[in-house]
Amino acid sequence: MINSAEASPRGAFAALLTAGLLSACSMAPSYQRPSAPVAASFPSDSAGAAAKNSVALPLPADARSAVDTGWRDYFTDPRLQSLIAAALDNNRDLRTAVLRIDEARAQYDIQSADRLPNLNASASATKAKTPAFLSGSGQTVVGKRYDVGLSVTSFELDFFGRVKSLNDAALAAYLATDEARQAAQIALVSQVAQAYYTERAYAEQYALAQQTYEARARTYKLTQQRAEVGASSRLDLRSNETLMETARASALTLARQRAQAENALTLLIGQPPSSAASGAMPSDAQIDALSALPEGLPSDLLVRRPDIRAAEQRLKSANANIGAARAAFFPRIGLTVAVGSSSPSLHGLFDSGSGSWSFAPALTLPIFDAGRNRANLTLSEVRKNIAVADYEKTIQTAFREVADALAARDYLGEQVNAQRAVQDAQADRLKLLQLRFDNGVASSLDVLDAQRELFSAQQAVVQARLLRTTTAIDLYRALGGGLK
Template sequence: MDRHILLLAAVFTLGGCMHNRPYERPPSPVPAAWTEGTAQPAAAGAVQGPEVPWREFFSDSGLRSVIETALANNRDLRMAALNIERAQALYRIQSAQRRPTVAVSATGNVYRLPKDMSVAGINVGEAVTIQQYTLNLGAASWELDLFGRIRSLKSAALEQFLATEQARSATQLALVSGVASSYLSLAADRESLRLAESTLEAQQASYDLIRQIRDSGMASDLDLRQAQSQVEAARVDIARYTGQIELDGHALNLLAGAPVPPSLLPNELGAGSAMKEIAADLPSEVLLRRPDILTAEHQLKAAYANIGAARAAYFPRIALTAGAGSMSSDLTKLFNAGAGTWSFAPQISLPIFDSGARKSTVKVAETDRELAIAEYEKSIQTAFREVSDALSRRIRLREQHVAQQALVNSLEQANRIADARYQAGMDSYLTVLVAQRALYQSQQGLVSLRLAELANQVALYKALGGGGGG
């Protein structure tokens, strides 16, 4: 007897060791830090992106209000929240299988036996009516999880639930950055529209002045038509930016999940659109806190747990069915002394030959784990590249901004000189026309560069896995 117990214990121990392989986080497939070409020393007051909640990162109160509206109404985020509830329910279902299911049942059975039927204990030759009433409380087919099959399935369900939670965080972070990008695009297009309108006003004034001079015989028709071409070009830009502003508003309303009040919409890329400076001298391990990478890691842990469940199929499955209650042929005597009844039905099963199905199931689970590892490593590499791109672009955009601002300043002086020389009769109006067009294009280019800088800052915040839930 002792030998049997020891043998059974050894089988149980072997089973636990065979399939309970601990999870190991794969080594990071990227460098420990970003290259010198992208990472620079942190500026004074710079913050670490992953640690800053979005309410602190964005200083524009209007933008914060729009983001809050989106978090409350966006349908993508709502679907992500519903997916969490579904995953939580599935986890509870799987977790409940570790405990026995207890139910109470009551049955009544009344039937008639004809007189030509011969039944033990019943008089033959006469018809009888048999009554049977049963009340039972018991557990049906409760599996003893001696080899960890149910525990592994529960662990897999838990990791799937946690992965769903992280997927919602990733959706929220993407929503916050998407709203910010759309908000900034609207601000830039509105600023460009105002610049086009002020240009149109100035060009219209020049056109009116040149027409008066032409009527007095001191200017040519060519000068008038050249001035008119500037007026029409400004009108084209006004129509284009007006249409783009409408599209920006539609996109922002879709992200917000509701119409955004006009009072919250930006007028320009001013100081209100400023964001906190993000430090670049961060170790790459901060990427491990990105929601999408955490999602991939939970999926990997679930794959490990599924291997344990698959390997447990090599061991016996033991299930218990038990119950206790009362039985009587008379409903009024169902609870009398002596009417008690009980049952106990243990069951053990172990496939002997399955044509390699169990081995193939384990192989599928192990392949799923390798796929999950590859997906996890790819998500880290993708995140590293996104941060590297944003850091490199930030440096180059700053250089372009400085050069573009210098270009605008230079063209402003050139425009004043060209206008003065025309007024003095030293140059034709074509010189003024070229100077005005160059200045206008450089000013629009400066607006575009400022937008690109702000949008890149939002992209860097997102790439670092900034506190979208803050």
């Protein structure tokens, strides 16, 4: 360390500033986005398009993409909107995702602070007694010293980009966390919508089952009265009882499933619903509007879906860490600089000629580390390869989700129509068999069988409509969904 009251610290600070400005290179590999490991277009499902019953929905000319459609515009049910808004405010998983952003931001701020010198102010006072037999004058000496100053301690001159690479990695990790939060928000919106419509479907099925049970209970009572006077057989009585109890069991099962669906919805929104269950399944026209989203091209997913963008940021972070691992093989240069004033008395601390400064560069060159740096470089390269695989898998998963939703969109509309036709045919069949039974042509077993088939057809229609609704929600999420 060199100390001189006469020398100026300007040269030391100039050297520090110049070195800091020049240390902006990086040894990280040049980042190149991996090519998407999927087809150039989504499956067109030519077999379905050529089929007579295919119902590929025509898209309106002014249709907006999912990412440009906010969830309030997509889900128009007022109660559903209130539930989604409550979930965005109270869901604990989303709250954790938001806190992860704050955590990543703090880590980035900590890492970026290393790129600038840390300036510290210091003040000290020292008083020491030297015994007479140790002093040169043969007398006891009491020495005093007072120091004040500013210092920069162990500032690394980043000639080989180690600090910059670590800073770039922290920034990419922060951006990945923010993208993950957006992906969690889109997923939460779709989960709330699916849970809501699932609960509504169970409510609709329960109402059908309850109505069927009540009707069959009345029929059973009449059959019981007829059996008491010998107008009906015991077989008819037991058959009606079986049908009645089957409807009762179905109603109880649906009541349990509805209650569980309400509990799932409560967990998603983070609090008990503020209003009683209400609303209904969307109509066919509403589902058509929900499904009419332009799918675009697979390359659009790279900018639409936040989970893909998050995977790419993690890949960039792993790529930057390679630069830090490479820089560890090269010398590390640090500077410690201090300027201030020293005096044996407090009142003379700022007198002329009391100034002092120090300039202490240090160079550390790795010679033998038992393979630690080589292992760290290998580790960073392997982690980058893992990040590449994760990025490609995320794209493939997104591609499949969109393709599945599009395939379902092409078929489920016609499936609902077909299932509704089955319901209408079963209802007409029941009327005809009831008429034949009243005229003594058909047996009561035929009527009971028709009632059972009609109930199953009614339940199947509700299930098909729910499946079509959830598929429209899946398509919205898979295409990137709007956040507002």
